[in-house]
Amino acid sequence: MPQSFTDNEPPILTPPPPTTASPPPVVPNPPRNRFPCASCGADMTFDTPTGGMKCPYCGYMEAVPTSVVGGLAQIEERPLEDYLQIAPERLAKLSATALEVTCTGCGSTIEFEPPKVAGDCPFCGAKIVAQPREADPLLAPEGVLPFFITQKTASASIQKWISTRWFAPNALKRQAEQDKSQGVYLPFWTYDAQTDSRYRGERGEHYYETEYYTGSDGKRESRQVQKTRWYSASGMVHHFFDDVLIAASSSIPRQRLDALEPWGLGDLKPYEPAYLSGFQAQRYQISLSVGFNMAKEVMAARIHSLVRQDIGGDEQRVHSVDTNYSALTFKHLLLPVYISAYRYQGKIFQVIVNARTGEVQGERPYSVWKITFAVLLGLLIIAAIYYFTKDSGSQ
Numbered sequence: 142m143p144q145s146f147t148d149n150e151p152p153i154l155t156p157p158p159p160t161t162a163s164p165p166p167v168v169p170n171p172p173r174n175r176f177p178c179a180s181c182g183a184d185m186t187f188d189t190p191t192g193g194m195k196c197p198y199c200g201y202m203e204a205v206p207t208s209v210v211g212g213l214a215q216i217e218e219r220p221l222e223d224y225l226q227i228a229p230e231r232l233a234k235l236s237a238t239a240l241e242v243t244c245t246g247c248g249s250t251i252e253f254e255p256p257k258v259a260g261d262c263p264f265c266g267a268k269i270v271a272q273p274r275e276a277d278p279l280l281a282p283e284g285v286l287p288f289f290i291t292q293k294t295a296s297a298s299i300q301k302w303i304s305t306r307w308f309a310p311n312a313l314k315r316q317a318e319q320d321k322s323q324g325v326y327l328p329f330w331t332y333d334a335q336t337d338s339r340y341r342g343e344r345g346e347h348y349y350e351t352e353y354y355t356g357s358d359g360k361r362e363s364r365q366v367q368k369t370r371w372y373s374a375s376g377m378v379h380h381f382f383d384d385v386l387i388a389a390s391s392s393i394p395r396q397r398l399d400a401l402e403p404w405g406l407g408d409l410k411p412y413e414p415a416y417l418s419g420f421q422a423q424r425y426q427i428s429l430s431v432g433f434n435m436a437k438e439v440m441a442a443r444i445h446s447l448v449r450q451d452i453g454g455d456e457q458r459v460h461s462v463d464t465n466y467s468a469l470t471f472k473h474l475l476l477p478v479y480i481s482a483y484r485y486q487g488k489i490f491q492v493i494v495n496a497r498t499g500e501v502q503g504e505r506p507y508s509v510w511k512i513t514f515a516v517l518l519g520l521l522i523i524a525a526i527y528y529f530t531k532d533s534g535s536q
C-alpha cells in the first residue's frame with residue numbers, strides 16, 4: 142500500500158540548500174563529535190544489533206537521536222514528477238558533517254561521518270588516496286534499514302562462504318582470513334505506480350483432430366492431434382505497483398543484489414544521520430529517472446503476465462500493450478551490506494552479506510590447478526572402473 146501522509150504530519154527536515162554552486166572545498170580538519178557521549182564526551186556510533194547509539198569507550202547507550210520536531214516521522218513517498226527535473230533546493234547532504242571520497246579505481250563515491258576515515262574502497266579494494274571533502278548534496282534518503290548483523294558475524298560468514306568453495310584458490314582463502322569486510326549502506330530507489338494498460342492480442346483455444354497414418358506393420362492407424370484456433374482479444378488490465386525496488390548502485394552486479402533479497406522493507410526507519418555513524422554510504426550512481434525506466438521494465442514483465450491471464454484460453458499472443466502510469470511516487474532508501482572486495486590476478490572479486498538477514502552472495506576465482514586435478518582424478522576413476530569390470534568380465 143502507498144504510505145499516505147497528510148498535512149498534519151511533520152515533514153522530514155532537510156538542511157538548507159548550499160548557497161554557492163562552486164565545488165565543496167577539501168576539509169583539512171573535519172568537524173568532530175557529531176554524536177557526543179553524554180557520559181564521557183567521546184563519539185558515539187550506531188550499535189548493531191541493539192539499533193541504538195553506543196559509546197565505544199564507556200559503553201553508554203542511548204536511542205538514535207531524531208532530527209524531526211515532535212518525534213517520529215513517517216517515511217515519506219515523494220511525487221516522482223516533482224523530482225525528475227531536480228532543482229537544487231530539493232537536494233540535501235546526508236548530514237551536516239558528512240564527508241565523501243571518490244575511488245579512482247572504480248569511480249564509486251563513498252560518504253561517511255567523521256571521525257571515520259576512508260581506507261580501502263569497499264567495492265574494489267583499491268587504496269583510497271583522494272582527500273575527503275564535504276559531501277555534495279543529493280536527493281536525501283527517506284528511509285534506512287539499520288545494520289542488524291554485526292561485523293564479526295559478517296566476516297565469519299564470508300570466511301565460511303569462501304572456505305566451503307573447494308575450487309577457490311588457496312591464496313584467496315588466505316586473503317579471506319584477514320578481515321577486510323566493510324559496512325556500507327547501498328543506495329536504492331523504490332517506485333510506486335498505478336498502471337492502466339490497454340492491450341490487443343489473440344486467445345488460442347485447443348481442439349483435436351483425428352489424423353490417419355500407416356503404422357510400422359502396414360496397418361492404417363489413427364491418432365488425436367492438438368490444433369489451436371485463434372480469436373482476437375483486447376481489453377484493459379489495472380495494477381498498482383508498490384515499492385518496486387531498483388538498486389541505484391552499479392558497483393555491484395545487479396543479479397547479485399537481487400539475490401540478496403528479501404530485505405524486509407517493513408522494518409524501514411525514517412532516515413537519520415546517526416545511522417551513518419561508524420558506517421559508510423554509497424552515493425547513488427543510477428539517477429532517479431534512469432531508475433524509473435528500469436522499474437518500468439520490471440512492471441512491464443508483470444503487466445505482460447496479467448495481460449496473458451486476462452486473455453485466457455490455452456495460449457495467448459500479445460500484440461500491443463499501452464500503459465498509462467499515474468500516482469507515481471518514489472523513495473530513496475539506504476540498505477545495509479558488508480562487502481569484502483579483493484583482487485586476485487588483476488581481477489576484482491566481491492563477497493557481500495545482507496546485513497539484515499546474513500545472506501551471503503559472492504563470486505570467487507576458480508583454481509585452474511584444482512579443477513585440472515579433479516578432472517584427472519575423475520578420468521582415473523573411470524579408467525580404473527573400466528579396467529576392473531573388463532577384468533572381471535573376462536574371467
Ligand SMILES: [Zn+2]
Nearest residue numbers: 178181196199
Ligand atoms: Zn562514553
Ligand SMILES: [Zn+2]
Nearest residue numbers: 244247262265
Ligand atoms: Zn573502488
